[in-house]
Amino acid sequence: MKEVDEQDRPKEECGILGLYTPSGEAARLAFFGLFALQHRGQESAGIAVSDGETVRMHKEMGLVSQAFNEQILSELPGHLAIGHTRYSTTGASVLRNAQPIFCTSIVGEIAVAHNGNLLNAGQVRQKMIAEGERFDSTSDTEVMARLMVRHMDRGPENAVAATMREIEGAYSVAVLTPDRLIGFRDPNGVRPLVAGRVADGFMLASESCAFGPVDGHVERELEPGEMVIIDNLGMRYAQGAPPRRKAMCLFEYIYFARPDSHMGTTSLYAARERMGENLWKEHPVEADIVVPVPDSGVPAAHGLARASGLPFQEAMVKSRYIHRTFIVPDQRLRELGVRMKLTPMIDKIRGQRLILVDDSIVRATTTKQLVKMMFDAGAAEVHVRITAPPIQHPCFYGIDMSSKGELAAAQMSIEQIREHLGATTLGYLSIEGAVAATGGKPSQFCLACFNGDYPIPVPEDVTKSAFESPPEVGELATVKAH
Ligand code: SF4
Known part of the structure; x- marks a missing residue:
């Protein structure tokens, strides 16, 4: 469970x-x-x-x-x-x-x-x-x-x-x-x-x-x-x-750490806003509103809205009360799980060309459901923008992404992921864009899940299981959620 x-x-x-x-x-x-x-x-x-x-x-x-x-x-x-x-x-x-x-x-x-x-x-x-x-x-x-x-x-x-x-x-x-x-x-x-x-x-x-x-x-x-x-x-x-060599996890800046935390002298909320600004510079698109995936997409959506001049618009309500609701993890109930947690505000979404901002895509299951939810609510276009660069390699340093077969970006091209999501367009922030937003240099960070450059050598017995039996692309949507 x-x-x-x-x-x-x-x-x-x-x-x-x-x-x-x-x-x-x-x-x-x-x-x-x-x-x-x-x-x-x-x-x-x-x-x-x-x-x-x-x-x-x-x-x-x-x-x-x-x-x-x-x-x-x-x-x-x-x-x-x-x-x-x-x-x-x-x-x-x-x-x-x-x-x-x-x-x-x-x-x-x-x-x-x-x-x-x-x-x-x-x-x-x-x-x-x-x-x-x-x-x-x-x-x-x-x-x-x-x-x-x-x-x-x-x-x-x-x-x-x-x-x-x-x-x-x-x-x-x-x-x-x-x-x-x-x-x-x-x-x-x-x-x-x-x-x-x-x-x-x-x-x-x-x-x-x-x-x-x-x-x-x-x-x-x-x-x-x-x-x-x-x-x-x-x-x-x-x-x-x-x-x-210093190798701080870049994902702490993108998603893990709380936005009100500071790392060194960097405010994570401000860093995430800058990630949104850089995301707009790298992937501009004609649209009507900027919609965050609550809560983790909010700072970047503010940054993207500011950089683009488009209105920031909350368009989903997050339930506060299902934090630990346990369900049997089959696909149908997982989809229901997302709907229990996030409810679309149809009158904000109907007819809009929206930019949907989130922090990361791992298996692509939730993002796919969110895109469908936006279209079901009447969105005219859904442009997905993601502040984490594509995750193509497993993490062996304490983050639960240890199998390459579970990573959408390790199995599909960006265009294939866009198609899989059903999104109008898809844009990921580059590694350079994410690092620049922290105010640091690439040499200070672990970027292994993005570029495969592991700062601490990973023994063969540890890597072996990560590369065994990757599921077929079509199975990605049913990979067991962690
Ligand atoms: S591989 Fe990715 S998630 Fe793991 S420590 Fe490095 S940057 Fe963080």
């Missing part, structure tokens, strides 16, 4: 945070912060806390609001906490794979929360099993946690640094020991991680938007390979592993 919401979009694997507050209310603050990271994962949520001696944890399947209540939070006393929201890309979606992952070490219990994907987790796991290690879950996070436990006799910071030397992949991680909190980022800095302050303490989180609900502010982004250590002595930075 899969949820209706965002069924044809790439899924972020996880959101993480860590908190230190002398008030002893770390779990409560973590709960509020996790709310702001809910978009990064809706399958499970967890918080681990320490009062200086004992690490306690609670995690559940479901949303943050479903996993926690007043009673549960009151049973999590402590001044240190880490939190996690999960969408599974490796390891099944079951409670034992939910995070944080809990292990016993020489310094006491430790808890680990991870966003990303380890590329050598299978190999390391097999080696550790051969050496007698036992695993409770199938997640790559437990591999990382048990490696740390093995090195913990050298102290938590050294254990983290030693673990970073043994793992390969994309990772931003929060570790809780009885007396400290450590955050660290992979040597290429693929997944985001920022550190900053709350009123009387310190915080780290996947995104700056988590700081708002706890009245905190970001100090800075962690550099590739950097770690931040937070304890009673304060907050300090150290280099855990030598940095490699």
